[in-house]
Amino acid sequence: MKIADKKALKRESIIQAALQLFSLHGFHKTTIPDIAEKLHMSVGNLYNYFSSKDILAKEIIKYTSEVLGEEIRSVNLQEISSQEKITKIVEIYFTMAKEKPEMIEYFLRVYLSHREVFKDGCEGMTCVSGFITEIMIFFDDGVSSGELRNQDFFSAFGLFMGYLGGMVFLKGEEILPKALDEYIDDISRNIYYALKSE
Amino acid sequence: MSKPKLLWLQSITCNGNTHSFLNHPDLFSILSHFELLYHPVLETKYDIQDLISGKLKCDILILEGSFRAEGLTKGGVEVFSLVERYAKSAKHIITAGTCATFGGIFKQHDMENISGFCFNEEEQNSHYITYASKLISLPGCPIHPKWLSYVLLMLVKRKKIPIDDMHRPQELYNVTVHTGCSRNEYFEWKVDTKGFGLKEGCLFYEQGCQGPYTRGSCNKILWNDISSKTNVGTPCFGCTEPSFPKTALFSTKTNMGIPATMPLGVPRRAYLTATGIAKSFKIKRFEERIIKYDS
Numbered sequence: 444m445k446i447a448d449k450k451a452l453k454r455e456s457i458i459q460a461a462l463q464l465f466s467l468h469g470f471h472k473t474t475i476p477d478i479a480e481k482l483h484m485s486v487g488n489l490y491n492y493f494s495s496k497d498i499l500a501k502e503i504i505k506y507t508s509e510v511l512g513e514e515i516r517s518v519n520l521q522e523i524s525s526q527e528k529i530t531k532i533v534e535i536y537f538t539m540a541k542e543k544p545e546m547i548e549y550f551l552r553v554y555l556s557h558r559e560v561f562k563d564g565c566e567g568m569t570c571v572s573g574f575i576t577e578i579m580i581f582f583d584d585g586v587s588s589g590e591l592r593n594q595d596f597f598s599a600f601g602l603f604m605g606y607l608g609g610m611v612f613l614k615g616e617e618i619l620p621k622a623l624d625e626y627i628d629d630i631s632r633n634i635y636y637a638l639k640s641e
Numbered sequence: 642m643s644k645p646k647l648l649w650l651q652s653i654t655c656n657g658n659t660h661s662f663l664n665h666p667d668l669f670s671i672l673s674h675f676e677l678l679y680h681p682v683l684e685t686k687y688d689i690q691d692l693i694s695g696k697l698k699c700d701i702l703i704l705e706g707s708f709r710a711e712g713l714t715k716g717g718v719e720v721f722s723l724v725e726r727y728a729k730s731a732k733h734i735i736t737a738g739t740c741a742t743f744g745g746i747f748k749q750h751d752m753e754n755i756s757g758f759c760f761n762e763e764e765q766n767s768h769y770i771t772y773a774s775k776l777i778s779l780p781g782c783p784i785h786p787k788w789l790s791y792v793l794l795m796l797v798k799r800k801k802i803p804i805d806d807m808h809r810p811q812e813l814y815n816v817t818v819h820t821g822c823s824r825n826e827y828f829e830w831k832v833d834t835k836g837f838g839l840k841e842g843c844l845f846y847e848q849g850c851q852g853p854y855t856r857g858s859c860n861k862i863l864w865n866d867i868s869s870k871t872n873v874g875t876p877c878f879g880c881t882e883p884s885f886p887k888t889a890l891f892s893t894k895t896n897m898g899i900p901a902t903m904p905l906g907v908p909r910r911a912y913l914t915a916t917g918i919a920k921s922f923k924i925k926r927f928e929e930r931i932i933k934y935d936s
Contacts (some may be wrong), residue, residue, distance in 0.1 A: 567921020578912045579899055583909070586896035596898035 454492050456482060458506050461499055466548035470500065470557050497560050504554045504561065504570045507546045511539065512573030519577055525585035526639070530631040533583070534608065537623040540611040547611050578604070585638070592640040602637055606630065645797060647675040648699035648727060650692075652720050653713060653747045653755065654706025656681070664865065665786035674797045675701070693718050695726055699906035701796060702731035703789075703797040707740035707747040709755045711825045724758075728772055733796055737789060742780040742807075743883040760807065763883035778808040782880035787862050788813050796914070807883070809856065817905050818852035818877045821860035822869075828853070831920045832927045838874040839876075840931045845900065849891045851879035853904035 460481045464473040475496055493499040518531045540547045554561060554571075561570065568575050581615045582599055585591030591599075610626060613619045616636075619626075651659070659681055665671065672683075678699055679685050687697060688834050693716045704724060715722045728734055736758050739745035744758040756762075759769040759776055769776075777832050779788055792810060792930025794804050803811040819828070827834070827843035844850035852860070855877055859869045870877055894901040903912050 568917045569921045572914050572917040575917050576910055579897075579913045579917075580909060582897040583899045583901075587901070591897075593895070594897060599897055 450465065450492075455506075457489060457492055457499070458503050462503050462507070462549055463545045465500070465503070465553050467544035470553045470560065498564075500553065500560050500567050501570055502559075503549060504565060505573070507549060508571040508575075509573040510546065511535075512575075512577045514539070515574065515577035515581065516592075519580050519584065525581070525588065525590040527633045528581060528585075529603075529635050529638075530627065532603075533603075533627050533631045533634070536607045536611070537627060542625060544615075547608075548615060551608060551612055551615070590641060591638050599638055603634055606634060644674060644676045645700040645732075646678050646698065647672075647701050647703070647793075648678045648692075648697065648731075649680045649703040649705065650720075650724055650727065651681050652704065652706035652708050652724065652741070654738075654740060655746070656785055658705045658741075658781075658789075661783035662737075662786045662789055665790055666866070668786075671790045671793060675793070681705075681747050689716055693723065695723075697727070699731050699736065701793070702727050703734045703735045703737050704728075704741045704752070704758050705737050707755050712838055714752075718934065728758075731775065733775050733777060734772055735779060735789070735792055737779050738784055739780040739782045739880060739882075739885050742778045743885070745780075745782060746886055749886065764805070773808070776808045777802065777804065778885075779813075780809065780881040780885075781857065782878075782885060785859065785862055785864065788858070794859070813858050813862075814856040814876075814881065816856070816858055816861065818855045818857045818859045818869075818871070818881075819904065820858070822852055822871045823860070825869060827927060828920075829919065830922065830924050830927055831916055834874065834923075836874075840874070841927070841929075844871060844874070844876045845893065846895075847893050848876045849878075849889065849893050850876035851887075852877035852901075854902050855879040855882055856905070857881040880895065 457478065460474070461478045464477055464481065468477075468519070473496075475489060476486050478499075479486045482489070493502065514535045515532055518528050518535070521528070521531075523531075536547070564570070578600060581594065582591065586593045608631070610619070610623065610630065614623055649659070662668065663682070677683065677685050678697050679687050691697060697850055704726075708721055708724070710721055711719055715723070736742040739757075740747050741758055743760050743762050744755055745757070747756045748757075750760075756766055759766060759772055760778070765773075777792055778794065781788065788810075792802060793811065805811055805814060819825070822828070824843050827841065828845060831846070832842055833846045834844055834848060837848065840915075845853055850871060853865070857880075859877070860871060863869055863872075876891060879885050879887060898911065903909050
């Protein structure tokens with residue numbers, strides 16, 4: 444394996460370890476030595492990859508956004524209706540919340556809750572563009588085909604993603620009586636009815 | 642050496658390209674390179690009767706206006722058959738304007754039967770094969786006078802004019818109207834204009850500007866040597882395109898806020914990624930008026 448490839452792998456393993464620790468213990472309570480210890484590497488070496496905890500935090504949000512964006516991209520590339528795409532996107536989101544809860548937890552409990560960390564370098568949608576771009580493409584395709592109603596992007600985006608984020612948050616708070624999977628059909632239908640053209 | 646013989650014929654037209662060419666600051670210097678056989682508004686050696694008689698022979702034929710195979714006569718003669726008579730013997734044919742090139746405005750009157758000389762919108766029509774080897778397309782509504790003088794002077798000098806697949810000179814049409822637009826900084830940072838006629842802001846997002854996907858050099862070769870539509874705060878109407886005219890020219894068609902037509906050749910994912918990032922930053926200078934008048 445080339446040195447560059449090895450470094451890329453190491454970099455990703457740091458991101459994943461940090462992602463878990465930040466999601467589990469919170470951003471402020473997790474230290475760089477904690478992350479280094481989890482990976483059995485020296486603190487000094489970790490700093491070779493990320494020169495500060497803030498920079499690491501920003502790279503993690505870019506990473507999670509890309510991972511989620513890739514999943515939605517695979518849905519966008521399918522020749523199926525917007526209604527079917529909505530169900531698939533809801534499935535992807537809830538599956539990720541179940542199997543990789545740290546990804547969604549990080550977004551909700553670190554990225555959205557510690558804006559001071561992200562204000563320089565992650566302005567606006569800079570660090571979540573991988574994900575936002577695919578959502579834009581989903582909406583654009585839906586309106587172009589006549590299946591979805593043309594409206595302001597954020598009114599549609601907030602309805603879709605705010606809804607999903609809220610459900611995962613409720614699950615994290617152990618308020619939901621049922622497993623997330625059991626809500627997929629109803630939630631997909633609700634989103635479709637809210638977005639479809641008259 | 643004798644001068645090339647130049648003939649300007651009109652079909653269904655508003656005279657827009659004729660008038661545009663009259664605005665050329667070097668009109669008579671350019672025409673001095675040619676023997677002008679006939680022109681619809683300039684005084685020429687021959688009149689329309691000579692033209693109809695078919696006794697003239699031209700080297701360069703300029704066509705203005707859109708065409709129908711029959712039903713438009715001048716002096717009792719079908720214009721299209723008159724045009725074909727001269728087109729067959731001409732060495733070069735220039736379709737001046739979008740009507741002559743693609744059908745344009747006048748095509749809207751009868752979509753079935755009216756077209757450009759060799760193209761019906763973007764499709765080649767039945768005349769294309771006959772005239773393709775000598776055809777130069779100059780779409781525009783109207784064309785810039787210097788686009789025509791560029792072609793004419795290149796022909797006089799016997800220089801090769803590189804053309805694209807619709808026979809448009811690459812020098813003039815291989816850039817978009819966006820090239821050279823004075824609002825490029827606002828486009829880069831996705832800052833809308835607040836209204837027509839303002840100096841600030843980009844017209845692509847709301848005001849219907851088609852500059853980023855319209856081929857033409859309106860912002861490289863300025864109109865009257867000083868300005869362009871976008872310079873003065875009016876959207877580009879896409880008048881050089883085969884699809885001209887579209888409707889709702891003063892508003893951008895969007896799908897949930899996303900422009901329905903992307904800048905020429907730019908993949909949608911690339912555009913949306915760049916847009917999302919650029920929009921995330923508020924650049925103070927682009928939010929301010931360029932000239933701050935005393936109130």
